[in-house]
Amino acid sequence: xxxxxxxxxxxxxxxxxxxxxxxxxxxxxxxxxxxxxxxxxxxxxxxxxxxxxxxxxxxxxxxxxxxxxxxxxxxxxxxxxxxxxxxxxxxxx
Amino acid sequence: xxxxxxxxxxxxxxxxxxxxxxxxxxxxxxxxxxxxxxxxxxxxxxxxxxxxxxxxxxxxxxxxxxxxxxxxxxxxxxxxxxxxxxxxxxxxxxxxxxxxxxxxxxxxxxxxxxxxxxxxxxxxxxxxxxxxxxxxxxxxxxxxxxxxxxxxxxxxxxxxxxxxxxxxxxxxxxxxxxxxxxxxxxxxxxxxxxxxxxxxxxxxxxxxxxxxxxxxxxxxxxxxxxxxxxxxxxxxxxxxxxxxxxxxxxxxxxxxxxxxxxxxxxxxxxxxxxxxxxxxxxxxxxxxxxxxxxxxxxxxxxxxxxxxxxxxxxxxxxxxxxxxxxxxxxxxxxxxxxxxxxxxxxxxxxxxxxxxxxxxxxxxxxxxxxxxxxxxxxxxxxxxxxxxxxxxxxxxxxxxxxxxxxxxxxxxxxxxxxxxxxxxxxxxxxxxxxxxxxxxxxxxxxxxxxxxxxxxxxxxxxxxxxxxxxxxxxxxxxxxxxxxxxxxx
Numbered sequence: 001x002x003x004x005x006x007x008x009x010x011x012x013x014x015x016x017x018x019x020x021x022x023x024x025x026x027x028x029x030x031x032x033x034x035x036x037x038x039x040x041x042x043x044x045x046x047x048x049x050x051x052x053x054x055x056x057x058x059x060x061x062x063x064x065x066x067x068x069x070x071x072x073x074x075x076x077x078x079x080x081x082x083x084x085x086x087x088x089x090x091x092x093x
Numbered sequence: 094x095x096x097x098x099x100x101x102x103x104x105x106x107x108x109x110x111x112x113x114x115x116x117x118x119x120x121x122x123x124x125x126x127x128x129x130x131x132x133x134x135x136x137x138x139x140x141x142x143x144x145x146x147x148x149x150x151x152x153x154x155x156x157x158x159x160x161x162x163x164x165x166x167x168x169x170x171x172x173x174x175x176x177x178x179x180x181x182x183x184x185x186x187x188x189x190x191x192x193x194x195x196x197x198x199x200x201x202x203x204x205x206x207x208x209x210x211x212x213x214x215x216x217x218x219x220x221x222x223x224x225x226x227x228x229x230x231x232x233x234x235x236x237x238x239x240x241x242x243x244x245x246x247x248x249x250x251x252x253x254x255x256x257x258x259x260x261x262x263x264x265x266x267x268x269x270x271x272x273x274x275x276x277x278x279x280x281x282x283x284x285x286x287x288x289x290x291x292x293x294x295x296x297x298x299x300x301x302x303x304x305x306x307x308x309x310x311x312x313x314x315x316x317x318x319x320x321x322x323x324x325x326x327x328x329x330x331x332x333x334x335x336x337x338x339x340x341x342x343x344x345x346x347x348x349x350x351x352x353x354x355x356x357x358x359x360x361x362x363x364x365x366x367x368x369x370x371x372x373x374x375x376x377x378x379x380x381x382x383x384x385x386x387x388x389x390x391x392x393x394x395x396x397x398x399x400x401x402x403x404x405x406x407x408x409x410x411x412x413x414x415x416x417x418x419x420x421x422x423x424x425x426x427x428x429x430x431x432x433x434x435x436x437x438x439x440x441x442x443x444x445x446x447x448x449x450x451x452x453x454x455x456x457x458x459x460x461x462x463x464x465x466x467x468x469x470x471x472x473x474x475x476x477x478x479x480x481x482x483x484x485x486x487x488x489x490x491x492x493x494x495x496x497x498x499x500x501x502x503x504x505x506x507x508x509x510x511x512x513x514x515x516x517x518x519x520x521x522x523x524x525x526x527x528x529x530x531x532x533x534x535x536x537x538x539x540x541x542x543x544x545x546x547x548x549x550x551x552x553x554x555x556x557x558x559x560x561x562x563x564x565x566x567x568x569x570x571x572x573x574x575x576x577x578x579x580x581x582x
């Protein structure tokens with residue numbers, strides 16, 4: 001990843017970094033990216049990927065309404081709410 | 094010295110009514126008062142809530158409820174700050190979750206309480222379970238009860254330090270790449286990572302969902318078997334939990350002979366860089382196992398050298414997706430901005446610590462357009478090969494033995510400026526999570542000078558918990574390392 005651009009990736013990850021953090025994190029990520037690139041040595045031709053060690057497919061529960069958290073409980077941890085809604089900055093002018 | 098009892102010893106005395114659950118809790122709180130100023134394992138404790146639970150346990154004991162019905166009745170057990178406990182804070186030792194109160198119980202917490210446990214206290218950890226020393230906690234570094242100039246390991250460092258200092262009879266943590274076994278090794282207690290899917294992850298704040306598993310820290314192997322029996326089992330709230338029956342794990346602790354068992358030592362783990370004191374203790378332990386009747390066999394895990402690289406692609410990739418939920422909108426910290434995008438960026442920039450940012454950015458890069466196939470997809474394929482290595486090895490042996498960590502507890506600050514070196518301290522533990530198998534760490538002696546605990550790792554087949562418990566119990570009975578008490582114990 002020689003063209004690794006920390007500023008670009010941090011925006012993708014929605015993390016604001018100070019210029020100082022960009023320098024430190026960028027410098028620390030360099031050897032890590034170099035280290036993980038060693039997987040290029042492995043012959044993976046014809047190998048299926050593993051997403052979970054024990055893949056279970058189509059785990060369903062019965063389609064029945066069950067009790068859940070109340071609106072009050074859900075909003076209790078919200079940084080800003082009013083009238084049963086989360087308050088966010090204006091999105092459309 | 095009530096606080097030094099194991100769960101099985103405490104339970105006997107509770108049943109005889111020699112001690113009450115309130116006294117057992119008071120013994121923990123007293124020990125915390127004496128030593129936690131130095132160990133710093135606990136982030137917070139709700140005394141009133143704990144005392145109410147202990148009072149309820151005493152009423153049940155008085156009513157004649159037995160350990161057969163409730164195996165943890167009146168036993169104080171503390172939680173890593175990553176597990177939800179209704180009405181209590183859960184913060185993952187992160188600023189971004191400061192003030193967050195759990196609206197529900199994790200399934201393991203419900204199970205502990207149904208078994209009668211007094212669930213109390215929030216234990217320090219590396220932020221979002223990312224780290225090997227607790228130095229990544231947003232609050233403070235927990236210190237090792239054997240030597241307070243050293244780290245307790247991580248990420249569940251608070252769990253291990255609390256058990257080693259006898260501040261709790263047991264604790265519950267999580268293990269994504271070694272976060273139970275490595276701190277258990279460094280603090281000299283028993284730490285168990287069950288098979289993936291054995292224990293429900295419902296109510297565990299997710300780090301890397303295909304690797305995370307919850308497990309206990311205990312003072313001995315019997316207590317690990319007891320707790321594993323309580324917390325295991327299928328849960329319809331976790332679609333990755335497996336519908337396998339839960340055996341009576343204590344019944345696996347049969348006696349002292351290991352005749353008929355084959356235990357593997359891994360050819361590829363015979364690497365340089367192993368601390369000589371660790372090497373000596375583990376070699377002696379392997380000789381003990383042989384003396385107990387086990388046949389020691391060399392096995393090969395040919396892709397071992399790629400496990401760390403595979404892990405440091407898959408775990409950050411999954412973390413970058415899981416931690417997207419911390420957006421400053423619905424819960425947790427909010428740092429305002431002119432629009433939602435800036436609000437997200439500022440909140441996450443202010444709320445996450447350096448290691449969490451590093452891993453999210455690493456994970457985002459390996460998943461980003463143009464890199465996904467070369468890194469993430471390739472890592473998932475290497476994961477298949479690593480898993481196959483283990484399944485092949487378990488065709489020849491019943492368990493695998495190794496050091497848990499390449500060194501004993503290191504000094505505070507020794508590795509914190511070099512993330513890659515820190516990552517490599519998990520070299521013996523991470524492949525277990527990639528393969529989804531079970532593993533434990535138990536005390537197997539000490540390094541010479543300074544005298545620090547050494548951990549022995551036993552790895553077992555998927556759902557092979559009983560076999561490694563049997564081996565661990567026989568070894569423990571033969572050697573007695575678990576009876577050593579830390580200076581702050």
